[in-house]
Amino acid sequence: MDIRALASHLGLSIGTVSRALNDRKDVNAQTRQRVIEAASTLGYTPNQSGRTLRSGRTGTVGFMLTLEHDSAVYGEPFFMALWEGVQTGLTEQGLDLVILLARKGEDGLTFLRRHVSRGTADAWLLSATQVHDERIAFLQDRNIPFVALGRSETERPFAWIDLDFEAVVADAIALFAAAGHRRIGLVAPPATINNSQIVIDCYKAALDAAGIAYDSALIHNGETDENDGESAARELMMLPDRPSALLLMGETAPVGAYRALRALGLEPGQDIAVIGLRDNPACRGLVPQLTCFTLDLEALGLALAGAVAETLAGHGTAQVSHLQRRWPMAPRIGGSHDVQKAVARFA
Amino acid sequence: MDIRALASHLGLSIGTVSRALNDRKDVNAQTRQRVIEAASTLGYTPNQSGRTLRSGRTGTVGFMLTLEHDSAVYGEPFFMALWEGVQTGLTEQGLDLVILLARKGEDGLTFLRRHVSRGTADAWLLSATQVHDERIAFLQDRNIPFVALGRSETERPFAWIDLDFEAVVADAIALFAAAGHRRIGLVAPPATINNSQIVIDCYKAALDAAGIAYDSALIHNGETDENDGESAARELMMLPDRPSALLLMGETAPVGAYRALRALGLEPGQDIAVIGLRDNPACRGLVPQLTCFTLDLEALGLALAGAVAETLAGHGTAQVSHLQRRWPMAPRIGGSHDVQKAVARFA
DNA sequence: CATGCGACCGTAAACGTTTCCGGTACTCGC
DNA sequence: GCGAGTACCGGAAACGTTTACGGTCGCATG
Numbered sequence: 001m002d003i004r005a006l007a008s009h010l011g012l013s014i015g016t017v018s019r020a021l022n023d024r025k026d027v028n029a030q031t032r033q034r035v036i037e038a039a040s041t042l043g044y045t046p047n048q049s050g051r052t053l054r055s056g057r058t059g060t061v062g063f064m065l066t067l068e069h070d071s072a073v074y075g076e077p078f079f080m081a082l083w084e085g086v087q088t089g090l091t092e093q094g095l096d097l098v099i100l101l102a103r104k105g106e107d108g109l110t111f112l113r114r115h116v117s118r119g120t121a122d123a124w125l126l127s128a129t130q131v132h133d134e135r136i137a138f139l140q141d142r143n144i145p146f147v148a149l150g151r152s153e154t155e156r157p158f159a160w161i162d163l164d165f166e167a168v169v170a171d172a173i174a175l176f177a178a179a180g181h182r183r184i185g186l187v188a189p190p191a192t193i194n195n196s197q198i199v200i201d202c203y204k205a206a207l208d209a210a211g212i213a214y215d216s217a218l219i220h221n222g223e224t225d226e227n228d229g230e231s232a233a234r235e236l237m238m239l240p241d242r243p244s245a246l247l248l249m250g251e252t253a254p255v256g257a258y259r260a261l262r263a264l265g266l267e268p269g270q271d272i273a274v275i276g277l278r279d280n281p282a283c284r285g286l287v288p289q290l291t292c293f294t295l296d297l298e299a300l301g302l303a304l305a306g307a308v309a310e311t312l313a314g315h316g317t318a319q320v321s322h323l324q325r326r327w328p329m330a331p332r333i334g335g336s337h338d339v340q341k342a343v344a345r346f347a
Numbered sequence: 348m349d350i351r352a353l354a355s356h357l358g359l360s361i362g363t364v365s366r367a368l369n370d371r372k373d374v375n376a377q378t379r380q381r382v383i384e385a386a387s388t389l390g391y392t393p394n395q396s397g398r399t400l401r402s403g404r405t406g407t408v409g410f411m412l413t414l415e416h417d418s419a420v421y422g423e424p425f426f427m428a429l430w431e432g433v434q435t436g437l438t439e440q441g442l443d444l445v446i447l448l449a450r451k452g453e454d455g456l457t458f459l460r461r462h463v464s465r466g467t468a469d470a471w472l473l474s475a476t477q478v479h480d481e482r483i484a485f486l487q488d489r490n491i492p493f494v495a496l497g498r499s500e501t502e503r504p505f506a507w508i509d510l511d512f513e514a515v516v517a518d519a520i521a522l523f524a525a526a527g528h529r530r531i532g533l534v535a536p537p538a539t540i541n542n543s544q545i546v547i548d549c550y551k552a553a554l555d556a557a558g559i560a561y562d563s564a565l566i567h568n569g570e571t572d573e574n575d576g577e578s579a580a581r582e583l584m585m586l587p588d589r590p591s592a593l594l595l596m597g598e599t600a601p602v603g604a605y606r607a608l609r610a611l612g613l614e615p616g617q618d619i620a621v622i623g624l625r626d627n628p629a630c631r632g633l634v635p636q637l638t639c640f641t642l643d644l645e646a647l648g649l650a651l652a653g654a655v656a657e658t659l660a661g662h663g664t665a666q667v668s669h670l671q672r673r674w675p676m677a678p679r680i681g682g683s684h685d686v687q688k689a690v691a692r693f694a
Numbered sequence: 695c696a697t698g699c700g701a702c703c704g705t706a707a708a709c710g711t712t713t714c715c716g717g718t719a720c721t722c723g724c
Numbered sequence: 725g726c727g728a729g730t731a732c733c734g735g736a737a738a739c740g741t742t743t744a745c746g747g748t749c750g751c752a753t754g
Contacts, residue, residue: 001464003711013734018712026732045464049399050710053739058396067431076424084414087448099446101434117348117392226628255632262634282628284573285602287609350741360704365742373702397740400709 001044010038021046052119061090061308062121063099064135066108066128077280078251078297085301086125093309095122108135116144123312125149125304129160129194145311147304147323151194159311159323161303165195166202168293169247171331172275173206175291176245181273185218185236185243187229187253196221199249218243224250226282233257237264237272245273252282254290269334279332289334300327348391357385368393399466408437408655409468410446411482413455413475424628425598425644432648433472440656442469455482463491470659472496472651476507476541492658494651494670498541506658506670508650512542513549515640516594518678519622520553522638523592528620532565532583532590534576534600543568546596565590571597573629580604584611584619592620599629601637616681626679636681647674 007014012031019027020035027035038044052058063083087097098121102111112135115121122145126135129150136154139146148160176184186203189196200219207214217239220232229248233256236243248254254276258268268274269288276283276292283290307323314320354361359382366374367382374382385391399405410430434444445468449458459482462468469492473482476497483501486493495507523531533550536543547566554561564586567579576595580603583590595601601623605615615621616635623630623639630637654670661667 014711015713015735016733019733022712024713028732031732043464045461047400047710048465048467049396049405050739051712052396053394053400053710053741054712056739065430067427076427080414083412083448084451088451091450097448099448101430101444101446103438104431104435113390114392117390118395120395226631252628255628258632258634281573281599281602282632285599285605285629285632287605287634361741362705362743363703366703369742371743375702378702394740397709398742400711400740401742403709 001042003044003046006035006039006042006044009042010035056119058119058122059094060096060098060121061086061123061125061305061312062115063097063125064108064111064127065099065101066111067101078278081297082301082304085298085303086305087301088298089302089305090309093305093312095305095309108133109138112138116142123147123308125308130192131194131197133194145308145314147307147311149304151198153194157320157324159307159320161300161307161325161327162195163295164326164328165198165249166326168277168329169199169202169249170206170209171293172247173203173210175275175331176247176273177206177210177212179245179273181243181245182212183215183218183241183243184212184245184247185220185233187220187222187224187232187236187246187248187250187257189224189249190222195249203247224248224253224277226252226256228256229253230256230260233260234264237261237266243272245275247275249277251278251280253277254283254286254292258286278329286334291334292332293329294332295327295329303327348389350391350393353382353386353389353391356389357382403466405466405469406441407443407445407468408433408470408472408652408659409462410444410472411455411458411474412446412448414448425625428644429648429651432645432650433652434648435645436649436652437656440652440659442652442656455480456485459485463489470494470655472655477539478541478544480541492655492661494654494658496651498545500541504667504671506654506667508647508654508672508674509542510642511673511675512545512596513673515624515676516546516549516596517553517556518640519594520550520557522622522678523594523620524553524557524559526592526620528590528592529559530562530565530588530590531559531592531594532567532580534567534569534571534579534583534593534595534597534604536571536596537569542596550594571595571600573599573603575603576600577603577607580607581611584608584613590619592622594622596624598623598625598627600624601630601633601639605633625676633681638681639679640676641679642674642676650674 003014003017007017010017012035016027016031017035020032021039083097083099090097100115100120102108124139124144124146126146126148127150129148129152131153133152136148136152136158140156140158146159148158149162151160151162173184188199204214218236220236222228222232229250229252232253233246236246237260246257248257254274257274261268261272266272274290276290279292279294283292310323311320350361350364354364357364359378363374363378364382367379368386430444430446437444447462447467449455471486471491471493473493473495474497476495476499478500480499483495483499483505487503487505495505496509498507498509520531535546551561565583567583569575569579576597576599579600580593583593584607593604595604601621604621608615608619613619621637623637626639626641630639657670658667
């Protein structure tokens with residue numbers, strides 16, 4: 001089903017048909033209606049390659065998924081809900097979301113270069129941003145619209161939405177402090193991930209605000225997956241003056257931490273208080289229930305879609321400084337009795 | 348960077364350049380080398396729309412992700428590992444994987460129709476197949492290559508790879524039986540999902556093989572997510588003659604089941620034996636450790652990529668009858684002492 | 695030497711769409 | 725009645741690539 005076939009069937013020129021279907025000027029309202037109906041009954045769908053070739057627009061937004069980092073920082077259930085929000089947000093703009101994986105051993109830059117010159121998408125969503133992320137400068141240089149899920153240190157400002165790690169850390173430390181904890185262990189993401197420094201800085205600031213002395217030995221830096229949560233918890237618990245509370249800034253790290261604690265004969269929530277990052281399925285099965293933070297992932301996806309639509313409209317020249325926001329996360333109190341005492345703070 | 352620009356820079360015609368880059372006949376080996384080098388140094392990447400428009404090939408395989416069903420059938424960190432395998436498998440064929448989401452409220456058929464007529468991908472991967480899945484006949488009618496992750500009841504044969512639920516159920520029941528269990532509860536997926544009937548049939552057959560009487564009251568049919576695992580376990584445990592063992596054919600169902608059991612004062616692995624479907628992070632945090640099954644997701648992804656490449660080469664006329672295989676899952680014995688007795692069987 | 699053949703390369707036609715540019719017919723204001 | 729303006733439509737070029745086709749040249753074969 002061609003546009004040419006459709007046009008000749010209607011006795012019109014292909015130009016008029018195209019204008020009618022694309023809501024452009026210079027076409028009679030009645031003819032437009034006729035065209036739209038015929039297209040619908042004949043089942044005409046414009047060929048995307050032809051469109052893109054001519055107009056330069058693909059009508060899609062690419063989501064760059066880098067498995068190693070993404071699955072370390074976020075979990076898979078994180079993205080499923082997020083994507084749902086992004087897709088519904090984009091649908092309103094007539095756009096579609098396409099999720100792409102880097103090839104094995106392919107670094108982020110060559111991945112982007114390949115897909116950008118190929119013309120896979122009109123705009124991009126980046127996740128798992130690094131502290132120094134060359135992808136951002138690359139896209140900026142080429143004036144390609146994009147929004148990052150996560151911050152990064154760059155010369156020029158760019159559009160991003162990131163989880164409000166500042167608030168998470170501050171709330172968690174305040175909870176611990178209110179429950180009387182003075183030695184609080186921290187498991188932070190590896191230094192290459194953008195939020196690592198933020199987490200550590202806020203950790204120090206929150207300790208200071210609570211009048212607790214800072215001890216660098218209580219910080220564990222590295223991956224934040226399940227296995228690392230286990231080894232990190234073990235290491236911190238083997239310290240001579242071990243912590244009485246643990247803050248784990250990884251999705252699945254608490255699962256490993258619970259295991260490590262029990263292996264050492266310590267019962268989570270009883271002998272030691274634990275707070276995790278996010279309320280995901282992996283943590284939901286933990287007993288006693290983990291204290292952690294929740295967020296509306298679908299709403300976050302919608303916000304990302306809105307931001308990307310805005311940068312797309314601005315076409316590179318957009319003012320992105322207002323497109324930088326921290327996404328709130330709400331605390332959810334679990335069954336750890338040490339933390340429980342502080343519930344009032346959030347009542 | 349055009350192919351035209353590249354050609355004129357080399358003093359060749361665009362035809363020759365195209366042939367050189369696409370490994371076609373009628374081009375001198377030396378010139379070909381020269382072209383490839385120039386393309387690399389000048390950073391030329393062919394425009395995909397132009398290619399597709401002319402050749403009709405996109406060089407991509409589409410993965411249709413239907414969130415509601417997928418997240419019910421498979422557990423959460425299922426796809427990430429799978430996709431990694433698919434992408435590496437496709438890379439060998441010069442193909443790329445694109446993952447697409449259905450729009451909100453859009454059913455599978457309109458989704459496919461939209462993307463097929465649009466020409467989004469050369470071949471498709473379907474997941475979460477239903478017992479009666481109209482997507483399959485749709486693709487068959489149009490001779491579009493595809494492979495399904497999951498079986499379905501269709502008139503014509505089609506290419507699929509599915510988890511070996513037969514073996515899972517048989518192994519689980521054998522484990523229970525060897526440990527002396529006579530009343531074994533089953534939590535099966537909803538009837539619309541393709542594996543529901545398979546699971547139930549195998550359950551009956553395995554009981555028969557073990558000389559255990561079948562009791563329909565011990566089967567619970569419905570969703571298999573965490574909440575349903577909870578309610579199903581509670582229901583089964585409230586029976587007058589309640590089961591001593593539970594087989595849960597859902598990814599996250601065991602998490603809810605553990606919760607329900609404890610709420611009834613029953614300790615998993617002590618008062619009741621539990622076996623789950625897959626070794627996912629959500630189940631990995633359970634104490635005592637859950638007995639369940641594992642599989643190599645990346646290898647499964649590779650197999651899917653291979654199958655889709657084969658159907659793509661056959662171009663619809665391919666013999667798909669040999670492209671139907673059940674993917675093996677290996678049992679992993681957890682800390683449930685009732686089941687523990689049967690370890691020898693797998694040593 | 696004529697012929698045929700293979701290797702190599704250039705030419706040009708498609709693929710399906712958007713969009714600029716003209717052209718017609720009609721309306722409106724004077 | 726005439727010019728200007730407007731509404732609507734058709735023609736055709738362009739987007740970047742692949743690929744069928746023809747043409748030239750060199751070489752071997754008879």
